[in-house]
Amino acid sequence: MSVLKRLGTPVFYVEGVPTDLNRDNWRLDVDGLVAGPRSFRFAELEAMPIATVDARLTSVSGWSVRAAWQGIRFSDFLAHARPRAAATDVLFSSHGGYTTSVPLADLGYEKVLVCYKAADEFLEPEYGGPVRMFIPQLWGYKSIKGLVRMTFNDHAVPGYWEQRGYTEHAAVEPGVTLDINSKRRRQIAGGEVSEF
Numbered sequence: 001m002s003v004l005k006r007l008g009t010p011v012f013y014v015e016g017v018p019t020d021l022n023r024d025n026w027r028l029d030v031d032g033l034v035a036g037p038r039s040f041r042f043a044e045l046e047a048m049p050i051a052t053v054d055a056r057l058t059s060v061s062g063w064s065v066r067a068a069w070q071g072i073r074f075s076d077f078l079a080h081a082r083p084r085a086a087a088t089d090v091l092f093s094s095h096g097g098y099t100t101s102v103p104l105a106d107l108g109y110e111k112v113l114v115c116y117k118a119a120d121e122f123l124e125p126e127y128g129g130p131v132r133m134f135i136p137q138l139w140g141y142k143s144i145k146g147l148v149r150m151t152f153n154d155h156a157v158p159g160y161w162e163q164r165g166y167t168e169h170a171a172v173e174p175g176v177t178l179d180i181n182s183k184r185r186r187q188i189a190g191g192e193v194s195e196f
């Protein structure tokens with residue numbers, strides 16, 4: 001069981017938890033402004049160097065969870081995705097049709113992962129398995145779960161929550177958040193949540 005599940009981390013999955021996606025049938029399609037479209041299998045992802053990032057996922061809805069997130073650094077994954085010089089943003093799509101777009105400038109941060117494990121356990125479907133994004137400096141709605149497509153664009157595309165009024169830039173703002181690890185409410189300063 002992943003640490004996320006053990007801690008009782010809230011599950012947010014507006015399109016429903018996928019029941020027909022697993023590490024064998026999962027594919028990640030990479031397209032748009034790239035040298036050539038590519039499709040990756042889970043085994044190919046697993047063969048890439050794995051990084052561990054001790055950081056928090058923070059939801060705009062008022063909670064935050066700390067874990068040892070694991071996967072491929074997005075900055076390393078770029079060598080496989082091969083974006084063209086004109087690319088500025090990546091549109092992420094889930095198996096069930098959730099979308100969110102993130103500037104490459106934000107994705108270059110060293111703690112951003114194409115994530116498939118937490119504390120050495122594979123992610124359950126409800127926590128985004130087989131593969132999700134982990135982007136700790138931005139609100140959780142940018143950390144797409146059930147990731148199946150990355151489209152490199154020269155513009156931002158409003159995603160599921162952005163179309164419903166959430167900000168496009170999504171930098172974590174000051175406020176009160178429930179720390180899922182300690183079950184305590186804390187005031188946060190905004191930016192990446194790292195103080196507890």
Ligand SMILES: Nc1nc2c(c(=O)[nH]1)N[C@H]1C(S)=C(S)[C@@H](COP(=O)(O)O)O[C@H]1N2
Binds near residue numbers: 011012058
């Ligand atoms: N595919 C998909 N990814 C998603 C969401 C979603 O509804 N669908 N919710 C987002 C939101 S709002 C948050 S806060 C995090 C929550 O991650 P968790 O459900 O693993 O706790 O997932 C994000 N990724």
Ligand SMILES: [Mo]
Binds near residue numbers: 059060061141
């Ligand atoms: Mo969220």
